[in-house]
Amino acid sequence: MAADCFAEKASVTALVDFTGRADYLSVAGDVIRRVPEAVDETQALALLCEATDRLGADASAFVSFIRDDVSHESYRFLLACDPTWCLEYERRCWYANDPWLAYALRHSEPARASEIPITSRQQRDAVELAMQYGFQSAAIIPAPSSGGLSRLGVLCLGSATAGFYEGDGFTIFKLAARPLAMELHEWWIARIRAELVATTRVTAEDVLLLRLERQGRSTKHIAAELDMSTSAVDSRFQRLNVKLGVPNRRSAAALAAEYGLI
Known part of the structure; x- marks a missing residue:
């Protein structure tokens, strides 16, 4: 009907x-x-x-x-x-x-x-x-x-x-x-x-990193929370910026938020 x-x-x-x-x-x-x-x-x-x-x-x-x-x-x-x-x-x-x-x-x-x-x-x-x-x-x-x-x-x-x-x-x-x-x-x-996610191959670990950045955490705080060195955190953000095609980590976190990833 x-x-x-x-x-x-x-x-x-x-x-x-x-x-x-x-x-x-x-x-x-x-x-x-x-x-x-x-x-x-x-x-x-x-x-x-x-x-x-x-x-x-x-x-x-x-x-x-x-x-x-x-x-x-x-x-x-x-x-x-x-x-x-x-x-x-x-x-x-x-x-x-x-x-x-x-x-x-x-x-x-x-x-x-x-x-x-x-x-x-x-x-x-x-x-x-x-x-x-x-x-x-x-x-x-x-x-x-x-x-x-x-x-x-x-x-x-x-x-x-x-x-x-x-x-x-x-x-x-x-x-x-x-x-x-x-x-x-x-x-x-x-x-x-x-x-x-499919085009950038963002991982769950990347999403966590972006979420912490979006919350305003400093490199030092992120490193302590993830049990990493500050240089390792900076390196991961640099790779993320390239993946997402943005100039810096703040833009990366903003983009992730815009698309509902975090």
């Missing part, structure tokens, strides 16, 4: 027609609870597509990024929409002019896109581009990190029907959309953490 629950989607024009169904939350939850089990981006995207449909949306995009990353190298996308939108978005380098990302940086509460202020022509252009690719009406679902991580996530759910998210049903909708955003965010963090 769940697989064809929204088979009549084409004839539904109001959000409340979805959220008013008795099994709305459970049907969406059946997909959301499988997100942590995704073994790669292909499976995660398939689940996002399925969840998007069950939530009543026509398109969606999930973005994971590190706060204050001016290089945009940390940005990761899952696109259950026309990829042309993302290609054009990246071509124009609209990260800094995206009001939806800006909202997610400062807020944790889901919002209708219509509630987010547009303060520049560039921001208006970014929104108008999204509207061309299935986001005539949109809901923005931030996914903040816990534990001091600055990596954030934001789920954008769109409808080709103008005003779709403006009417009744948005409160129920948020109850389903928020868990989806958070599960996708945690999935990305776990995947990026695994990638870092």
